[in-house]
Amino acid sequence: MINILNRPRFLGTHAPLISDLSLILILLTAIMFTIGWQLARQKQYEAHRWVQTAAACLNAIVVLGVMIRSFVVHILPGVPGKLLEGDYGVTTVHAIVGMIALLLGLFVVLRANKLVPKGLRFKNYKLFMRTSYSLYMLATFIGVIVYLEVYVLGI
Numbered sequence: 001m002i003n004i005l006n007r008p009r010f011l012g013t014h015a016p017l018i019s020d021l022s023l024i025l026i027l028l029t030a031i032m033f034t035i036g037w038q039l040a041r042q043k044q045y046e047a048h049r050w051v052q053t054a055a056a057c058l059n060a061i062v063v064l065g066v067m068i069r070s071f072v073v074h075i076l077p078g079v080p081g082k083l084l085e086g087d088y089g090v091t092t093v094h095a096i097v098g099m100i101a102l103l104l105g106l107f108v109v110l111r112a113n114k115l116v117p118k119g120l121r122f123k124n125y126k127l128f129m130r131t132s133y134s135l136y137m138l139a140t141f142i143g144v145i146v147y148l149e150v151y152v153l154g155i
């Protein structure tokens with residue numbers, strides 16, 4: 001199983017299968033977040049809540065299951081000494097933006113599903129949701145740059 005996950009060329013790049021799968025799943029969550037946003041604009045709030053909850057959970061599974069481990073093994077030992085070398089800098093920026101997006105996104109999902117204590121139930125939905133959507137998209141964009149740098153350009 002581990003061998004299959006490390007086999008490259010699924011998408012025709014040098015990436016192991018596990019990175020290709022995580023790229024595909026994260027792009028899927030980006031599409032889901034965008035569909036969910038459109039549902040909110042159409043005032044279909046129940047469908048919006050379900051789609052965003054599913055997208056945030058899928059995103060969290062990929063980040064916790066693949067990325068954080070990869071960061072700890074490959075990048076963290078080079079921080080801060082190698083930040084100006086290879087993909088260390090951009091991956092570290094990606095990890096910081098991604099971590100904030102993940103935590104804020106999960107908090108918004110918990111709040112929307114009434115799973116946080118009353119004191120934390122913010123009313124300003126627009127501000128929180130727009131901020132977490134923007135951070136998810138920014139993390140995805142920088143993640144795609146990381147993928148291209150590492151597995152296409154071979155930096």
Ligand code: HEM
Pocket residue numbers: 018019020022023026027059063066067068070071075091094095096097098099101102135136139140142143144146147
């Ligand atoms: C909203 C949260 C996040 C999104 C949307 C996101 C998105 C992406 C995408 C699209 C890629 C390229 C596909 C891949 O190589 O797996 C990627 C790679 C990566 N991300 Fe994230 N990411 C997020 C959070 C994080 C966090 C919190 C960390 C670390 C603490 C992290 C570390 C990495 C690393 C190390 C890679 C390269 C993985 C590899 O070895 O292939 N990411 N991310």
